[in-house]
Amino acid sequence: MKLIRHGGEGHEDPGVMLDDGSLIDASGEFLDYDEAFFACGGLDSLKSWVDGGCIGGIRLDPETRLGAPVVRPSKLVCVGKNYADHAKEFGGEVPDEPVLFMKATTSCCGPFDDVVLPHGSTKLDYEVELALVVGRTASNVHEADALDYLAGYTVMCDYSERKWQKEHCGQWMKGKSADTFAPMGPCLVTTDELKNPQSLCLWTKVNGEKRQNGWSGDMMFPVAFLVSYISKFMTLLPGDVIATGTPAGVGMGMVPPRYLSAGDYVELGIEGIGHIRQRVIPSV
Structure with missing residues (x-):
């Protein structure tokens, strides 16, 4: 998977980058890519969500600002x-x-x-x-x-x-x-x-x-x-x-x-x- 964070500086939301380069918002399912996310099995949950088609995820403008990925x-x-x-x-x-x-x-x-x-x-x-x-x-x-x-x-x-x-x-x-x-x-x-x-x-x-x-x-x-x-x-x-x-x-x-x-x-x-x-x- 490719994890991204997007949005204004200091107000980024989690998302993913798909194989075709599309950016998908994941904030409806996950809070952020922080210590708690990684410590509590967040990567496995994210993978299941992505493999399931990113249900509820919103496709982002390709020009949206990206933040640091964590x-x-x-x-x-x-x-x-x-x-x-x-x-x-x-x-x-x-x-x-x-x-x-x-x-x-x-x-x-x-x-x-x-x-x-x-x-x-x-x-x-x-x-x-x-x-x-x-x-x-x-x-x-x-x-x-x-x-x-x-x-x-x-x-x-x-x-x-x-x-x-x-x-x-x-x-x-x-x-x-x-x-x-x-x-x-x-x-x-x-x-x-x-x-x-x-x-x-x-x-x-x-x-x-x-x-x-x-x-x-x-x-x-x-x-x-x-x-x-x-x-x-x-x-x-x-x-x-x-x-x-x-x-x-x-x-x-x-x-x-x-x-x-x-x-x-x-x-x-x-x-x-x-x-x-x-x-x-x-x-x-």
């Missing part, structure tokens, strides 16, 4: 330097174990929403990432069982203000957490439809120019390992999101660096999931 999660955990080529362009050594950091969940937004340049931002950068959505509570899980704890996958852009990330003291989250810095979508593809998360092409274009062109099989720490590893340090709750890192080609890694400016268009996609797109706009 309600603001309790945690947005990110993995840094998970592709060797990106680790090298970022500078420093290739890590021996996953580099983890958190991104404020208030940075989550819809897949086609504008990304806002914060006041004082001079080094805005992009990172296409495969994002994992947790389907049930995970704590100290074994790697062999880890994929069973996932609900599905989505596309995320980990926007970063590199000056705040690298030139200010403290943790990376300073440069990662501004509003609109974590657009996700266009949908959540469930694990039964996307069975191998290590076989996906990831790409980014800026103003039509291909910047990133990677493959999830190049992750140094694959999806199952990451879920197991992270669950040793914190309990992952249903609906939590894990961003798994980005391949080379970010603006910071170019010579000279090519950061984003107001008016730029960024498109990002992952095979089997879809694409998202943002326009960079100045803050008001």
